[in-house]
Amino acid sequence: MKSLSRGAVWTKAVGVVKYGEPRPMAARTKKTAKARRARAARGGLAAIVLAAGKGTRMRSARAKVLHEILGRPLGAYPIELARAVGADPVVAVLGHQRAAVEAALVARFGADGVRVVEQTEQRGTGHAVRLAMPALKSFRGDLALVLYGDVPLLRRETLAALVGTARRYRCLAVVTATPPDATGYGRILRDERGHVIGVVEEKDATPEERRIGEVDAGIYCGPVDFLREATAGLTTRNAQGEYYLTDIVARAAEGIGVTGVEADFRDVAGVNDRQQLAEAEAVMRARTNRALMAHVTFRDPATTDVEPGVEIGVDVELGRGVALRGRTKIGHGARIDDGVILTDTEVGAGAHVRPYCVASEASIGAGASVGPFAHLRPGTKIGPDAHVGNFVETKKTTLGRGSKANHLTYLGDTTVGERVNIGAGTITCNYNGYEKFTTTIDDGAFIGSDTQLVAPVRVGKGAVVGAGTTVTEDVPAGALVITRAAAVQKPGYAQKVAKKYAAARKSG
Ligand code: UD1
Ligand code: CA
Numbered sequence: 104m105k106s107l108s109r110g111a112v113w114t115k116a117v118g119v120v121k122y123g124e125p126r127p128m129a130a131r132t133k134k135t136a137k138a139r140r141a142r143a144a145r146g147g148l149a150a151i152v153l154a155a156g157k158g159t160r161m162r163s164a165r166a167k168v169l170h171e172i173l174g175r176p177l178g179a180y181p182i183e184l185a186r187a188v189g190a191d192p193v194v195a196v197l198g199h200q201r202a203a204v205e206a207a208l209v210a211r212f213g214a215d216g217v218r219v220v221e222q223t224e225q226r227g228t229g230h231a232v233r234l235a236m237p238a239l240k241s242f243r244g245d246l247a248l249v250l251y252g253d254v255p256l257l258r259r260e261t262l263a264a265l266v267g268t269a270r271r272y273r274c275l276a277v278v279t280a281t282p283p284d285a286t287g288y289g290r291i292l293r294d295e296r297g298h299v300i301g302v303v304e305e306k307d308a309t310p311e312e313r314r315i316g317e318v319d320a321g322i323y324c325g326p327v328d329f330l331r332e333a334t335a336g337l338t339t340r341n342a343q344g345e346y347y348l349t350d351i352v353a354r355a356a357e358g359i360g361v362t363g364v365e366a367d368f369r370d371v372a373g374v375n376d377r378q379q380l381a382e383a384e385a386v387m388r389a390r391t392n393r394a395l396m397a398h399v400t401f402r403d404p405a406t407t408d409v410e411p412g413v414e415i416g417v418d419v420e421l422g423r424g425v426a427l428r429g430r431t432k433i434g435h436g437a438r439i440d441d442g443v444i445l446t447d448t449e450v451g452a453g454a455h456v457r458p459y460c461v462a463s464e465a466s467i468g469a470g471a472s473v474g475p476f477a478h479l480r481p482g483t484k485i486g487p488d489a490h491v492g493n494f495v496e497t498k499k500t501t502l503g504r505g506s507k508a509n510h511l512t513y514l515g516d517t518t519v520g521e522r523v524n525i526g527a528g529t530i531t532c533n534y535n536g537y538e539k540f541t542t543t544i545d546d547g548a549f550i551g552s553d554t555q556l557v558a559p560v561r562v563g564k565g566a567v568v569g570a571g572t573t574v575t576e577d578v579p580a581g582a583l584v585i586t587r588a589a590a591v592q593k594p595g596y597a598q599k600v601a602k603k604y605a606a607a608r609k610s611g
Contacts, residue, residue, distance in 0.1 A: 149192055149244060150182075150192075150248040151193075151235040151249050152182055152196065152252055153228055153231045154195055154204060155197050155198030155225050156252075157225070158170075158253070161375070161380075166199045166200035172255055172387050173408060173410045174428050177252060179207070179211050180256075180257070181250035184250070184259060186212075186216070187259050188259060188262050193217050196234060196235050199225070201219075201221055226339075227345030227348070229334050229337040232330060232334045247324070251373065257371060275323060276324045277320075277322070277352060277363050278364050279299075279318065280367065282372070285315070289304045291363065292353075304343070304349060306343055307341050307343075323351075330351070334346075336354065337350055369386055385405075389405075395409060402420070403423040406423050407423070408426040410428045412430050413429075414433070416437070419433050419435065419438070420437075420439065422441035422458065425439050426443075428445065428447070430447050431450075432449045439456045440458040443462075451466075451487065453470045461479070464481035465479035465480070465482070466483070470488045471489045475493050477496070478496045482498060483500050484500070485497075486501070489504065489505060495508050495513075497514045498515040500514040500515060501518045503523065506524070506525070507524050508525040509527070511528045512525055516541045519544045520544060520564070521547070523547065523548050524548075526552035527553070528552050528553040529550050529554045529555075531555075532557045542560055542561070542562075544561075547565040548568070549567045549568065551568050552571070553571045554570070555574065557574060563581065564580040566583070571586075
């Protein structure tokens with residue numbers, strides 16, 4: 104037998120384990136019926152996610168599974184879903200740009216959340232599943248799911264139905280669909296009684312088979328033992344010279360049996376090029392937003408991105424072109440106007456974020472108002488009922504309850520107390536070219552317009568900073584500080600100068 108496991112390497116958190124050549128077929132099939140029954144009784148579910156391919160049709164320097172849909176890499180969707188239906192472990196077969204893909208998956212699921220098997224040469228989907236098998240050696244359960252890394256729209260209910268079918272009949276359960284255009288998909292072959300008997304890839308299909316509308320979605324669930332044996336027995340005798348996973352369907356039909364689980368074609372669309380990526384994102388966006396519309400008002404759901412990890416309270420209003428990313432949370436009754444982009448940001452109940460604000464890792468208190476055109480950078484905490492106006496930038500800054508910074512201001516590494524008024528054009532000078540320093544402004548202070556606060560510095564409670572002041576030393580509570588040269592006035596000066604120039608023009 105030709106070895107399929109050349110280059111089989113899997114890593115888990117630390118280190119790399121190399122597996123030797125597969126044992127001969129006979130030894131592998133000698134599982135006793137008793138052991139199988141014991142496994143079946145235990146239940147248990149593992150998952151194998153295939154994501155080693157380059158994704159040639161994407162025409163990208165980036166591996167296909169790293170392209171994102173609503174902020175999540177394509178490859179993360181099937182893993183997330185497999186975990187949601189209880190699969191443990193989840194094995195990801197990676198190849199093309201393995202290090203980058205692995206890093207993205209570990210960042211999302213943790214080193215223990217996903218086991219990585221490397222497929223150095225992409226010799227087909229069947230080869231990929233075959234390589235994943237050693238990683239399931241210690242898996243004591245019965246069933247394994249096989250998912251493709253480029254099918255992100257699959258629904259949890261479909262997967263649960265698939266697993267339930269495989270478990271009930273102890274067969275190979277296969278998701279099928281009937282898209283308006285079946286081009287590019289493997290076609291489902293059924294016998295005259297309607298039983299699934301195999302899958303034929305488009306490139307291998309006869310003209311008659313190509314007319315079949317029902318396709319293979321690439322989502323299988325079956326007993327691990329069967330998958331191991333069936334993938335070990337695959338050959339490359341086909342149009343593409345690859346080990347097709349789809350060939351195991353015919354094999355199951357002759358043995359343990361196959362059951363088709365039909366799904367809506369929109370849920371099982373594969374993403375092979377950028378057009379399909381955009382379409383899949385639109386479907387995911389529509390699905391997410393439709394669910395949220397039970398309690399959230401969308402001015403224009405087609406232009407509003409709400410990533411899967413976002414939480415939104417009741418009676419929230421979202422404007423056109425809003426993007427809510429990461430772990431953003433919006434409290435009830437808050438209003439988020441057009442073009443606002445919030446990443447990992449918390450917005451309190453009843454707060455109002457006006458158009459075109461950008462915030463990340465920030466919090467906005469209940470009843471606060473921000474923007475338009477404000478930029479809240481990481482570490483910003485806007486207190487309840489505080490106001491931040493246009494062209495204000497904040498970073499690692501706390502603005503206390505009811506305080507205001509309404510115009511053209513930069514606050515960095517700053518703690519502002521309650522009821523403070525920060526005038527237009529105030530700048531905290533927090534950086535001396537080498538180090539960052541902090542500014543503290545205590546409750547009730549008044550900072551006049553066009554002020555520079557050269558950190559480290561503190562403005563005491565109720566103190567007043569006159570407009571145009573450069574504050575370089577701490578200001579005691581209740582004091583006034585002002586750095587202003589005495590004004591000089593020259594009456595009639597403008598007229599005098601005008602006369603002078605007029606005379607010069609005449610003579611010249
Ligand atoms: C596959 C199916 C086809 C099905 C379609 C559904 C096969 C032979 N064909 O075709 O019947 O209708 O999916 O979307 O399975 N991969 C690896 N290693 C490999 C090859 C592929 O990990 O050696 C991964 C890819 O990265 C991808 C997935 O498997 O995530 C599917 O591969 P792809 O080449 O896109 O298969 P299709 O031609 O779409
Ligand atoms: Ca595909």
